[in-house]
Amino acid sequence: MSLPGTPEHPLRVAVVGAGPSGFYAIEHLLRQDGLAVEIDLFDRLPTPYGLVRGGVAPDHQKIKSVVKAYERLASHPAVRFLGHVRVGTDVTPAELAAHYHAVVWAVGAQTDRALGIPGEGLAGSHAATEFVGWYNGHPDYRDLAFDLSQEAVAVIGIGNVAMDVTRILAKGADALAATDIAPHALEALAASRVREITVLARRGPAQAACTTPELRELGELAEADVAAHADEVALDDATRAALEAADDRTALRNCEILQAYAGRAATGKRRRVTLRFLLSPAALEGEGRVTGVRAVRNRLVAGEGGDVRAVATDTHETIPAGLVFRSVGYRGVPLDGVPFDAKRGTIPNAAGRVLREAGSHEVLPGQYCVGWIKRGPSGVIGTNKPDAVETAERLLDDLREGRLPAAEGGRAALDALLAARGADVVTWADWRRLDALEVAAGQPLGRPRVKFSRIDDMLGAVRAART
Numbered sequence: 001m002s003l004p005g006t007p008e009h010p011l012r013v014a015v016v017g018a019g020p021s022g023f024y025a026i027e028h029l030l031r032q033d034g035l036a037v038e039i040d041l042f043d044r045l046p047t048p049y050g051l052v053r054g055g056v057a058p059d060h061q062k063i064k065s066v067v068k069a070y071e072r073l074a075s076h077p078a079v080r081f082l083g084h085v086r087v088g089t090d091v092t093p094a095e096l097a098a099h100y101h102a103v104v105w106a107v108g109a110q111t112d113r114a115l116g117i118p119g120e121g122l123a124g125s126h127a128a129t130e131f132v133g134w135y136n137g138h139p140d141y142r143d144l145a146f147d148l149s150q151e152a153v154a155v156i157g158i159g160n161v162a163m164d165v166t167r168i169l170a171k172g173a174d175a176l177a178a179t180d181i182a183p184h185a186l187e188a189l190a191a192s193r194v195r196e197i198t199v200l201a202r203r204g205p206a207q208a209a210c211t212t213p214e215l216r217e218l219g220e221l222a223e224a225d226v227a228a229h230a231d232e233v234a235l236d237d238a239t240r241a242a243l244e245a246a247d248d249r250t251a252l253r254n255c256e257i258l259q260a261y262a263g264r265a266a267t268g269k270r271r272r273v274t275l276r277f278l279l280s281p282a283a284l285e286g287e288g289r290v291t292g293v294r295a296v297r298n299r300l301v302a303g304e305g306g307d308v309r310a311v312a313t314d315t316h317e318t319i320p321a322g323l324v325f326r327s328v329g330y331r332g333v334p335l336d337g338v339p340f341d342a343k344r345g346t347i348p349n350a351a352g353r354v355l356r357e358a359g360s361h362e363v364l365p366g367q368y369c370v371g372w373i374k375r376g377p378s379g380v381i382g383t384n385k386p387d388a389v390e391t392a393e394r395l396l397d398d399l400r401e402g403r404l405p406a407a408e409g410g411r412a413a414l415d416a417l418l419a420a421r422g423a424d425v426v427t428w429a430d431w432r433r434l435d436a437l438e439v440a441a442g443q444p445l446g447r448p449r450v451k452f453s454r455i456d457d458m459l460g461a462v463r464a465a466r467t
């Protein structure tokens with residue numbers, strides 16, 4: 001048979017995960033002149049957009065406008081959205097491999113990294129990613145509870161997720177009322193008694209993982225003062241020289257901002273955010289529920305390849321905290337029937353081509369990955385574009401070289417299989433109705449939308465709209 005990609009015999013691609021990386025892979029495939037494609041975009045949720053909906057902070061609405069481009073892609077006649085289809089339950093990876101010439105895994109990193117310290121499981125100790133999912137109305141986190149009656153909170157880690165969580169806690173409900181924050185979170189934040197938020201970074205200010213605008217935002221909060229310890233944010237001459245030589249502007253600006261924070265006097269705002277450095281959590285203290293973070297002071301040593309490592313000293317300090325958010329990164333989860341590199345938390349791959357196992361050079365024909373499940377949880381939304389293009393280019397190379405496996409049946413066969421499994425598929429038209437309902441619910445409140453946060457409610461609204 002001739003190569004797929006003609007109108008009679010289109011290239012059939014399944015993209016699993018409707019977040020940014022999945023959409024950028026679709027965009028690149030649709031851009032190919034003269035290539036006829038049929039792309040099915042799966043998501044386990046009835047709603048698209050992955051972390052743009054469930055991760056980006058509600059007070060960063062501008063970042064969310066990126067979905068306009070995704071909307072156009074999903075509305076392309078070659079693309080179908082199959083929402084609320086759980087790969088592994090409604091359809092297996094092997095069945096996808098049989099029905100499509102290529103499968104692109106775009107499932108992201110769906111859990112948090114653990115600290116591996118005593119007390120991590122105490123009540124009041126949470127993964128920051130859970131809090132993020134909760135305030136963003138993600139159905140998986142809808143029923144979690146966070147004890148915001150606590151006055152002292154510790155956030156461990158100084159990446160952008162730590163910045164988001166700190167800002168949401170520090171802003172309070174009034175400043176978030178005009179966003180798309182989940183109603184249950186807005187209500188809980190309105191009753192919040194949080195006063196003191198301490199962010200703990202294990203290395204120095206020059207190694208802070210957060211980006212400059214996020215750090216700067218903390219200094220502009222109406223309801224919170226920001227502070228840092230001058231001795232912890234001072235830059236030694238050697239580090240400054242190294243940053244200047246490397247032209248690391250983010251680190252240089254971050255250091256300047258932090259030094260300015262250290263020089264600020266408290267203005268008596270109702271909350272305070274303190275950014276601490278060179279402290280690693282050694283244990284969470286408390287009986288049953290957390291009362292503090294026992295931290296060890298670190299010193300920095302230059303490692304091989306120019307990296308800077310934190311090495312523990314024998315000085316300890318306890319930071320009181322009745323609520324702790326562990327914000328030390330996301331982690332990919334394995335999917336039954338798909339290779340997984342347990343060490344890295346990713347699908348083993350070579351430039352996006354899935355490998356049979358970690359360390360192997362054997363490529364699985366027709367299997368690809370993009371985004372965080374490909375490279376790990378790093379970068380901003382835009383980072384996923386070149387990442388997805390790289391993978392899509394490998395897929396197109398394999399198409400041209402005749403290396404893609406055959407695809408059995410077409411969309412009708414896949415639909416029959418899903419129907420036989422009793423899958424309740426949410427289409428793009430269904431999502432558009434949900435979207436319109438959310439926006440309409442937000443309008444009288446001056447909010448961009450009020451999100452559905454329970455799957456049953458989403459499915460109920462979809463059914464009501466269909467009849």
Ligand code: NAP
Nearest residue numbers: 157158159160161162202209327328329330377378379380
């Ligand atoms: P991240 O940027 O990788 O930051 C993780 C933080 O945890 C770092 O400060 C890291 O310190 C620290 N850490 C790791 N292991 C630790 C340990 N055992 N003990 C103490 N600290 C530890 O991860 P993230 O904040 O989850 O963000 C994930 C990605 O999403 C990032 O690329 C981020 O930029 C992006 N994001 C972007 C935005 C935005 O653009 N506004 C918002 C949210 C997320 P070390 O540096 O010392 O390892």
